[in-house]
Amino acid sequence: xxxxxxxxxxYDDAVSAPPILAGVDLAIDEGELVLVxxxxxxxxxxxxxxxxxxxxxxxxxxxxxxxxxxxxxIVHAPPRERAHAIGYVGQNPAAGFVTDTVEExxxxxxxxxxxxxxTMRRRVEETLDLLGIADLRAxxxxxxxxxxxxxxxxxxxxxxxxxxxxxxxxxxALDPTAAEEVLATLTRLVHxxxxxxxxxxxxxxxxxxxxxxxCLLTGDGRMHVGEPGELxxxxxxxxxxxxLGRAAGWDPLPLSVRxxxxxxxxxxxxxxxxxxxxxxxESAGESAVDVRGLSVVHGRTVALRDVDLTLGAGRVTALMxxxxxxxxxxxxxxxxxxxxxxxxxxxxxxxxxxxxxAGRRSLVGLVPQNAADLLYLETVGEECAAADGGTGAGxxxxxxxxxxxxxxxxxxxxxxxxxxxxxxxxxxxxxxxxLLLDEPTRGLDxxxxxxLAGILRGLADDGHAVLVATHDVExxxxxxxxxxxxxxxxxxxxxxxxxxxxxSPSFAPQVTKVLGPxxxxxxxxxxxxxxxxxx
Amino acid sequence: xxxxRLPRDLHPVAWWVWALGLAVAxxxxxxxxxxxxxxxxxxxxxxxxxxxxxxxxxFRLYVWLGVVIIGVRLAFWVVFGGWTGGRVLLDLPEVPxxxxxxxxxxxGPLYAEALLFALYDGLRLATxxxxxxxxxxxxxxxxxxxxxxxxxxxxxxxxxxxVTVLPQFADSARRVRAAQALxxxxxxxxxxxxxxxxxxxxxxxxxxxxxxxxxxxRCYGRTSGVSRxxxxxxxxxxLLGLGGICVGTYxxxxxxxxxxxxxxxxxxxxxxxxxxxxxxxxxVERSRYRPDPWRWPELAVVGSGVLVTALGWWVxxxxxxxxxxxxxxFPPVSGAALLMAVVGLLGPLCSPPTRLAAPSAEAxxx
Numbered sequence: 001x002x003x004x005x006x007x008x009x010x011y012d013d014a015v016s017a018p019p020i021l022a023g024v025d026l027a028i029d030e031g032e033l034v035l036v037x038x039x040x041x042x043x044x045x046x047x048x049x050x051x052x053x054x055x056x057x058x059x060x061x062x063x064x065x066x067x068x069x070x071x072x073x074i075v076h077a078p079p080r081e082r083a084h085a086i087g088y089v090g091q092n093p094a095a096g097f098v099t100d101t102v103e104e105x106x107x108x109x110x111x112x113x114x115x116x117x118x119t120m121r122r123r124v125e126e127t128l129d130l131l132g133i134a135d136l137r138a139x140x141x142x143x144x145x146x147x148x149x150x151x152x153x154x155x156x157x158x159x160x161x162x163x164x165x166x167x168x169x170x171x172x173a174l175d176p177t178a179a180e181e182v183l184a185t186l187t188r189l190v191h192x193x194x195x196x197x198x199x200x201x202x203x204x205x206x207x208x209x210x211x212x213x214x215c216l217l218t219g220d221g222r223m224h225v226g227e228p229g230e231l232x233x234x235x236x237x238x239x240x241x242x243x244l245g246r247a248a249g250w251d252p253l254p255l256s257v258r259x260x261x262x263x264x265x266x267x268x269x270x271x272x273x274x275x276x277x278x279x280x281x282e283s284a285g286e287s288a289v290d291v292r293g294l295s296v297v298h299g300r301t302v303a304l305r306d307v308d309l310t311l312g313a314g315r316v317t318a319l320m321x322x323x324x325x326x327x328x329x330x331x332x333x334x335x336x337x338x339x340x341x342x343x344x345x346x347x348x349x350x351x352x353x354x355x356x357x358a359g360r361r362s363l364v365g366l367v368p369q370n371a372a373d374l375l376y377l378e379t380v381g382e383e384c385a386a387a388d389g390g391t392g393a394g395x396x397x398x399x400x401x402x403x404x405x406x407x408x409x410x411x412x413x414x415x416x417x418x419x420x421x422x423x424x425x426x427x428x429x430x431x432x433x434x435l436l437l438d439e440p441t442r443g444l445d446x447x448x449x450x451x452l453a454g455i456l457r458g459l460a461d462d463g464h465a466v467l468v469a470t471h472d473v474e475x476x477x478x479x480x481x482x483x484x485x486x487x488x489x490x491x492x493x494x495x496x497x498x499x500x501x502x503x504s505p506s507f508a509p510q511v512t513k514v515l516g517p518x519x520x521x522x523x524x525x526x527x528x529x530x531x532x533x534x535x
Numbered sequence: 536x537x538x539x540r541l542p543r544d545l546h547p548v549a550w551w552v553w554a555l556g557l558a559v560a561x562x563x564x565x566x567x568x569x570x571x572x573x574x575x576x577x578x579x580x581x582x583x584x585x586x587x588x589x590x591x592x593x594f595r596l597y598v599w600l601g602v603v604i605i606g607v608r609l610a611f612w613v614v615f616g617g618w619t620g621g622r623v624l625l626d627l628p629e630v631p632x633x634x635x636x637x638x639x640x641x642x643g644p645l646y647a648e649a650l651l652f653a654l655y656d657g658l659r660l661a662t663x664x665x666x667x668x669x670x671x672x673x674x675x676x677x678x679x680x681x682x683x684x685x686x687x688x689x690x691x692x693x694x695x696x697x698v699t700v701l702p703q704f705a706d707s708a709r710r711v712r713a714a715q716a717l718x719x720x721x722x723x724x725x726x727x728x729x730x731x732x733x734x735x736x737x738x739x740x741x742x743x744x745x746x747x748x749x750x751x752x753r754c755y756g757r758t759s760g761v762s763r764x765x766x767x768x769x770x771x772x773x774l775l776g777l778g779g780i781c782v783g784t785y786x787x788x789x790x791x792x793x794x795x796x797x798x799x800x801x802x803x804x805x806x807x808x809x810x811x812x813x814x815x816x817x818x819v820e821r822s823r824y825r826p827d828p829w830r831w832p833e834l835a836v837v838g839s840g841v842l843v844t845a846l847g848w849w850v851x852x853x854x855x856x857x858x859x860x861x862x863x864x865f866p867p868v869s870g871a872a873l874l875m876a877v878v879g880l881l882g883p884l885c886s887p888p889t890r891l892a893a894p895s896a897e898a899x900x901x
Contacts, residue, residue, distance in 0.1 A: 054748055079751040088752040095742055096749025100677060100699070101588075107824030112754035114820035121825065138890060140588050157753065337716060357716040366717050373714035376733035386720040412737075426718045 001196065002086070002164055003027045007050055007065035008221075009043070020046050022221030024065075028164060031194040033186070035207055035228070038217035039237055040445045041415050044200040045091075047217070048166050051198060052088040053079035084113060087157030088166045091443075092173075093149050094141070102144075102152050103128075103137045109160040120159075127155045131185055146323045147178025151185060158189070165189065167199040171206055172442055175322040175471045176506060179206055186210070202445050205239035205474060205510055208232070209256035229253055237446050240474055240522050241510045247526040260514040268515045271528045288313040288434055288465035289334065294343035296329045296489075303329035305489040306343070311434065311465040316456050318476040318497070319469040320507060321486035327469040328369065330486065331436045334467070335366045347434055358430075365432040369439045371423040372412075380414070380422060381407035387426040398425035401455050417448030424455070434465045441472045453479035477501070477509035477520045539830045542888045544586070547674035548682055549833040553882055554670030556840025560847030560875060561662040564858040565655040566866050569850075570662045572876040573843075574601075577669035580883040584673045587891050597668025601661030608657030609650065616640050618649035621862070648862040655860075673889075682827065686815035692755075696746065700739075707738040757820075765814070772811030779804020832886045839882025846875045 004026040010019035020043040028034055036044045049055030056063045057078060067075040074082055090096050099105045106127055110120045128134040131151045136144065144152065150170055157165065170186070171179035187210050189195045201207045208214075214228040216235055224231060229252050232242045241260050245253040248267065254260035289311040296304040303326040311317055319327050332338025334345055336352030337360065345351055352360045368374070377383045384394035398405060402421040405414065411422060420440055428435070437456075441449055449472070456466050456479050470476060476483060476497065483500040485493045485507065493500050501508050502517035511519050519525060554577070561573050578594070585591040612618070613627075623644045630641035677698060683691040711734045720730055750756075783801025786792040850871050851858045860866035 052752055054752065057751075058744060058748055079748070080754045080757045083752050083754045090745060090748065092745065095745035096752075098696075098746070098750055098753070098755075100675075104824065109753040111821055111824050112757060114822045117822060117824065117826075120822070124824070138588075143589070160754070332713070335717075337713060358719070361717065361719060368710075368714045368717065370710065370714070372737070373711045373734050374718050376715075376720075376730050387718055389719065423718075430719055 001028060001030055001070060002051065003068040004050070005066040005068065007047075007063070007067070009046060009050065009055065009061055009063050011059075011061040019221045020061075021050070021223075024221075024223045026215060026223070026225060028196050028198060030163070031190055031196060032212045033190050033197045033199070033210055034213050034215060035204075035211035036198065036200040036215045036217065037204060037235070037237055039219060039447060040202075040417065040443070042217040042219045043221075044217060045168055047215075047223075048088070048168050048198065048200055051164070052086055052166050053077060053082050054088070080112075083109065083157075083162070084160055085162055086164045086166060087160060087162035089150070089153045089157060089168070089170065091168045093153030096153065097141050097149075097156075100141055101137075102133065102139050102141060105141060105152055105156045106159050109156060113160060123159045123161070127159050130158070130188070131155045132181075145178070147174050147181055150174065150178070150182050154182070154185065158195075162195070164196045164198060167197065169201055169443070170199060172202060173323075173439075176473060177322060179203075179471075183207060183210055202237075202443065203239075203472070203474075204237065205241060208239055208242075228255055239510065241514065243522045244511055244514065244525060247522060247529055257510060257513045260510075264514050268519070270532065271515075271519075271525065286313045287311065288348065289467075290344075290346040291334065292344045292346075294330070294333060294345065295341045296326070296333050296339055297341045298329070298339065302489045304333070304486075307486075307489075307491055309484065309491065309494070311467055312482070313433070313465050314460050314463050315481040316460045316466040316468065316479055317482040317484060318480035319467055319484050319486065320471070320473075320476065323471075325486040326489045327486055328438055331366065331438050331467065331469055334434075334436055335364050336360045361427075361430045361432065363432055364434045364436060365427040365430070366436045367420070367423050367427055367438065367440060369442075371420055371440075374423045374426060375411040375419070378410055379408050380405055380411060383411060383422065383426060384429075387429040394425050394429040397428055398422060401425055402451065415448070416443040417445075417451060420444070420448075420452065421455070428459075433463070435459060435467070437466070437468045439469055439471070441470050441475050449475050450478070473501075473507050473509045476507070477511070483507070539832055540885075540887045542890050544678075544827065544890055545584070545674070545836060545886045546682070546827040546829055546833045547676075547679040549829075549836040549886075550674035551670045551679055552837045553840035553879075554666045556842075556844040557669075557879055558663045558666040559844045560879075561659055561666065563847040563851040565659050566857060566860050566868070566872070567655055567658055568866050568868050569857075569872045569875065570655075570658045572872075573662050573879065574665055576876055576879040576883075577666050579880060581669050581672050584883060584886060584889055586673070586675075586889045588675070590675050591672050594665075594668050594672040597665050597671070600668070601665045604661045604664065605654065605657035608653045608660070612649050612653040613645060614641060616643045616645070616649070618646050618652070621646040621648035623647075624650065651862045655862075678827070684812060684816055685821065686812040688821065700743070703742060704735075704739060707742075708735050711735050711738070769811055769814045772807050772814060776804050776806075776808025776811050779807055835885035836882040839878050839880075839885075843875050843879045846871055846878065850875070 004024055007021050007024040008019055009021040010017070024047065036047055038044055046055055046059070049059060050063060050067065055061065063075070065075070066073055069082070069085055079088070097105055098108050103124060106124045107120050110123065128137055131154065133148065133151055133155065136148060136152070141149065141152065154165070170182055174182065183206060186197055190197055199207065208228050211228050213225060214231045216224045216231050218224065232238050232253055241255070241257065242253050245260065245263070248263070250263045254263055287310045291307060291309040294304055294307045294309070295302070307330065319330065321327055329338060333340045336345070336355065337357070340353060345353065347363050350363060352363050355363065375383060377386060380398070381395065384398060388394035398421060401424060402418055405418055405422070411419060414422060440452060444452065453475065456468065460466050460481070468480065480497050482495060483497050484491055485500065485504065493503055498518060498520060501512055501520065505513070509520060511522055511525065515525065557573055557577060561570055564570065581594045585594065617640065624647050625645040627642040627645055629643040632639060632641060677695050680691045680694050680698070711731060714734070715730050721727060779800055781804070782796060783798070783804050786796035786800060787798065850869065854869050854871065857867055857869045857872055
């Protein structure tokens, strides 16, 4: 149906650099779900943009090659002339909303196409049902949760009856449950309506089980296309379950938890329980932050209700919960500048709320959700110098966190992971003992998350208390000691990772789902397997 | 209950005509009783017919704005005075001012009449503001913009986007201010401004690009098959209309210009502009999803607004003592003034109840 032939793309100001895409061929058939994967910055979004027409129109650069829709070339057609056949949902669906209620948003594209009124009405009703959002029809778009917004965005292109749906990281900002809803919707579209789907996603563990074919971008502009099972054998980015399969030597590689369980029968018995199972007393270390009876109220919504919490020095605590459970409210209240309706926060005996901005900075560091809000200068070097007052401490810190970022690079040109490291260095330049991070894993690939986990572990080993709000269960398994789960403003469970994960299966990482509770990470299993092999 | 009065959103144009009618009527009088009646009509209508969407809660804001207006008005009269004669309420000492500001006095004796005059005058402005606020909270202003004729669609869209961007701008400003407090950096006045502006502007730019991409991938601005000749005709008609209206208006205002150029030219200009808009509208391939119907409740609401204006004008012209009551007696009220309030409320009472965004428990049970 859609065919890419010899697509080449490069940005005009980077003539010396290798092209982003060099000779990419791909044919997508009716009713196929194709997953685009690869490390950050290899051109996944660029590839999607070429299909939708946004590249090079909105990005600049030179595009060669041909794009065929049913044999007719559409490579020079602008996005609006392709939209009846190719629907696109971007990374941040809320930014692309044009109207303000759900129903009007669903109808917008059809209005532009000039469809008759009764057709529009029928399609809107069908789409509302198909996506399970009928009860939201008259709601204001800004009052919807992330998962609902994502589904409305999908619906708003579906009403034009496109044959191909292009999605850029549809689940990256969603909590595990909302992500599953969106993916279930997508598979339903593929199975029932025969819509083809082309999607890019970092969190492979969520989407690989649903993919028919996979495109792997390798970074030199080439793209490999094949069955997920074949490509993942030597892909640089793989979900934990494939890592486990590689370590255990399973063939074919398991792609879903169900497959892996079948392979793993008997494996858990052969392994000794993991040595790292936390002794219960370990968490009772020196406490760095003490929260008593904290409440936060926004208007008439209670974001936090009478929360008690202790963050241990030298420990990484993960803060989980669905979108809107009060994670950001807690983080900003801990930092001191957020709203607080009652309760006490004590950081080494001082309440940060009573300090000025500089005092707070030296007590508690915070990396906000949108890390780019912190940056305002033209080069990395200037940013570091501004943060440490010219002592060079910031630059040294950055060098330790992520080596090899040149001083004269513009912060906007850094990759997501590098930019996060830069903001981390700026925040840490005042040497706070407590570090709070709000959703730092957004848009990071496995390698960058691994680096971030290492950085956080290192800070904890230096005696920092670290609190990370995240939806990413795999990252929690890798980096955290303790987990606090928030729901509707209350702490519903807290304690060491292994215990919390065993108690709530929806927060369990893939290894736990396959091998059962005490197991958390692939490297633990791999170490044991190696010992077994040696003996 | 007839089909026309089942719960639905009334046409936004009807609400705005009604509210503006009330506002114009308010501008014809300083009688506080009439003004308070108009405010009461607006408030009752809002409490009966506002939606449960965010903009439905905006009326309270306008009420506060009205209170502030009256307060400022009173404070000005107390501080600057400028009134002589009448009962002295409070004899404040006059602050001597240099000669070059002759004519302005600070403080000085405070007259009861001056305060009443300020109160009535402030109340008039506050009433006008509250009437507009009432329209704002019963009819989404964006829906109003969307009911513009097809030829003006692009302008309507631009206005809608502008209205949407403002709250987003405030939002990102708040976020950046909080984020910049998390890091050390320059504290000088100019540099601090830069610290704040650069991320906000970058954010705004990114948002607008995302919105443009979102609109483009959803067919906004698809070209329909318009021939060059058609485009030329439309452009020519529009230019002719604009020229005609300009010349006509000039001639009407300038009495020395030949009369041939006045009304006939103006009429010709308006006709040409209308023809141009019709021709532009005909080539638009866009369609409307669930356009707001125009039925008798809309007519009733519009009619009540127009009637209130007419009554206000009549009172102003024929009962000056009622429209501009004396300051030394209790303001009088006439039958026509009372009729104004009744008529103003009758229209909204004919309107259908609002469709609620959140399905109520009652609906779920039924």
